Amino acid sequence: KTRGKEYLAEVMTLSQILGQDKNLHSLDWFNLATFLLREIQEEAQKKEDEEWNNKRKVVLEQIKEELVKLEEHVKDKDEDLINFLFEQMPPKHRPEEEWRHLAEESENKDWKKVMRKLVTVYHPDRVDKEKYDDKYFVLCEKVCQELTKRYECHKC
Numbered sequence: 001k002t003r004g005k006e007y008l009a010e011v012m013t014l015s016q017i018l019g020q021d022k023n024l025h026s027l028d029w030f031n032l033a034t035f036l037l038r039e040i041q042e043e044a045q046k047k048e049d050e051e052w053n054n055k056r057k058v059v060l061e062q063i064k065e066e067l068v069k070l071e072e073h074v075k076d077k078d079e080d081l082i083n084f085l086f087e088q089m090p091p092k093h094r095p096e097e098e099w100r101h102l103a104e105e106s107e108n109k110d111w112k113k114v115m116r117k118l119v120t121v122y123h124p125d126r127v128d129k130e131k132y133d134d135k136y137f138v139l140c141e142k143v144c145q146e147l148t149k150r151y152e153c154h155k156c
Helices: 002-018 028-062 064-072 078-088 101-108 111-122 134-155
Strands: none
Touching: 002 028, 028 064, 028 134, 064 078, 064 134, 078 101, 078 111, 078 134, 101 111, 111 134
16 A cells, blocks of 8 residues: 555656646546545544544543543523533643633623634643643533534524
């Protein structure tokens, strides 16, 4: 497979040089190379996703206590939930000045805006996996899911 990837990369580079004046999609070998490359990428992505899901199951068990606390506050008013999150599960991957003001903004009752900002604060794509552990990453996923639900309710 490693050699195949190298050959595909070489073919793609060669095709760029050769195809400056042609439409390469009409060539059978190019379509085959494109198909094989896509297949290899999909297989690698599937394997990576499977590994993450197995790891995630273990992590979910490890943070069960935090998830129970979060679940207990799901039915709270928005302001109470925000206060709970900031006290018990603050976004340690972001500087405090980026999110602390949202508690004061919530007093103005513009919940749609506050929830949208909170979703971006807790969004797992903004968590550096190298710097923070998987537990924190999965916790941010769960918090973000809850905030997204609430944002959708305010959006209607």
